Amino acid sequence: MTLKECYTAMGGDYDEVMGRLRSEKLVQKFVLKFLNDGSYQLLLDSLAAGDRDEAFRAAHTIKGVCANLAFNTLLASSEELTEALREGKPPQPGEEELVARVKTDYERTRQAIQAYQEGAGG
């Protein structure tokens, strides 16, 4: 699996990220690092604990990282969730579906990266 195929699998834009960061090595390094970032776990934990401020910051961080790496599918759902959680907003109907979407998108991204990692490792 190539890095480009990995991007296709997760619904990201390989050409865009290469256009901005300009080095496949750099992109690869951060794509592999993505799974170690604690923000996703923090998002799930703080949602479970009902801490919407913390959840907002976690979603915001995921959105920022996805934007930088052009993980556009996860970017779209995490951006929507960020706005839904933004300070002062009470929970809206459909928020649960949104969280579920983020989970699905994250899972898809994770699987793509893992497959790439195994391919790259083997």
Add this chain to the structure above:
Amino acid sequence: MDTLERIADRQTILIVDDSEMNRAILADMLGNEFDIIEAENGKEGVAMLQKHGPEVSLVLLDIVMPEMDGFGVLNMMNKYHWIEDIPVIMISAERGSSHIERAFELGITDFISRPFDALIVHRRVVNTILLYAKQKKLTAMVAEQIFEKEHRSSLMIDILSHIVEFRNGESGMHVRHVHTLTETLLKVLVQKTDRYHLSQTDISVIGTASALHDIGKIAIPEEVLNKPGRLTNEEFAIMKTHSMVGADMLEALPFYQNEPLVKAAYQICRWHHERWDGRGYPDGLKGDEIPISAQIVALADVYDALTSQRVYKPAYTHEQAVSMILNGECGTFNPLIMECLRDSADDIPAGLSDDSIESRNRREMQNVARELHKHEELTASERTLELLEHERMKYSFFASLTQEIQFEYTVTPPSLVLSTWGSEKLGLPEIVMDPYQDEAAQAIIAPEDRDSIAGALRSTTPGNPVVQSDCKLFLDGEEKWHRIIARASWSSEEPPRYTGCIGKALDIHSSRLQLEHLEQQASHDGLTGLLNHAYAKKRIMERLEDRPSGRYALAILDLDYFKSANDTYGHMFGDQVLKFIADRMRHSIRGGDIAARVGGDEFLIFLEYKTDLESTIDGVYKRLAGGSYEDFKISVSMGVASAETVGVDYDTLFRCADQALYVVKNSGKGHYSYYEKEHAPVGEDISAVSPIDGEDEAGQAQHEEESK
């Protein structure tokens, strides 16, 4: 990047972002050319800025962060004016224009939105750093020029005025003395009144201009100027022209007529021989018609003339000169200025003797510093920063060598900076922002100790700012004695403001414990742990002296048949018996009583009673005597003397109690008795003592029987 090479050193960039990924991406893009330091939230970012100060060339700042967000950081940077020296580029995925606008209002240099392009970030970072470097260089150049200008002009004035002096045959110190005196008097004057609207700059300008007061003497013929002996009226008339001549010379200058220095010098030259009552020359001005600059220099001139030797007179002492001026022997002066002279009279001799080249230069530096201070953008020249950097390096080097807890506390922003070793020792970060709100920091020291040290520091003075205090610190859950030595920092404004402190905490735990141990050893009996005789005596005498009216009694007791215990069971066993009885004593006496081992098997108890001595003593005795230790029956003989009977003298009490004990020992042991006045000297009238609990010789025999 070749443009960057023009800046000699590697620049440091601070990245403040809560996402490690984001920091890593930025660090990766910039790490080849810059030193990167990272902070994971706003609070940490501020702490980094506090620590690294002007070393940081640029901040890359995220907006949404825990603890303190990007706007919080910008607010702090504004509050402490860091934003004026350190450029900030904000990087954020926030798209709302209100966010961006607010960030620019708070002083950011640039805004980059996520997702960012590596080239753009790099380009903007480099541009911003170059721009600021250029600005810093310009700032330094301007500062340098001001310094040079000031330096050169005062140099020229020095040369000029010394030419006059040498021609005049004076010591060369006159000009300097007048300068110092003028500034001293002016500084006292502005504290007394704002009538003359004098700023710091005015004082400095008048001081410098004072050097030119006699410049007109250059036109006075040599034979008049340096005539030994009194001048004739005609010669004096020529001499008097020097003030007007000096003024004319300055007025004839083709340039600089509007320079404050030239204006002040004109006034001083022309009117420094005017007098308050209008009897001076050349214009006969009166009172405040004479400019204040000339009034002051006139007094300074007279004072220095009096205290210097001249061809026609000896030097008067400082005291003589001051009293001559105050008595009006040298013409009348403004009463307010006379008051200034009186007030500063004590400081003047020291001020003048300190009038070396160095102190002159120091003063000049201060003038320059004041001048620089007025130009907001010139708060610190490159030179100052270098010095500062050097000091910082020195400090951190020495701090890293010593194993000491060193600390620095600043009031605003409230922060505590610890040496590396100290931070490890205390288990705190090297920088603690808001230490009063920080639980970990507060757990180190008891609040009352903290407040007492803080209070002591705040009540120091700039002249005497050092405080020392011993207290316990809690390290790793253990209390350890430390000696805190700290120096308060005071600002240089009037009145000085407390700005924080620096200091260190020395571990004195083991020496403190050792001291306590030594004290314990010196005052206690090694075997039984009771007080020793010498220390008990001291304590008892203190009690007797403190309150001679108290009702005291001293009992001496002795273990009966102790020798047989030693002989039968050995000395180890004997020691155990002594410990056993000492334990009983500890439990038999009340809080204020004193129990001690006198020596061997002899002990003493000192007690105070309220009304009934007999029942008190009886209770003590019953708790002590009786029973046995293993096979050894405990029998105690005791003699008691009361202060009521024998007086409040320790030696008498002891001797009498001992006599009573002796009597008991000789009358069957195993009981106690009181010393009574009518007792004959020891051993002569044994029958006068009545056995109290009826033990007799038979009892002794029985005891011996049983203890075998």
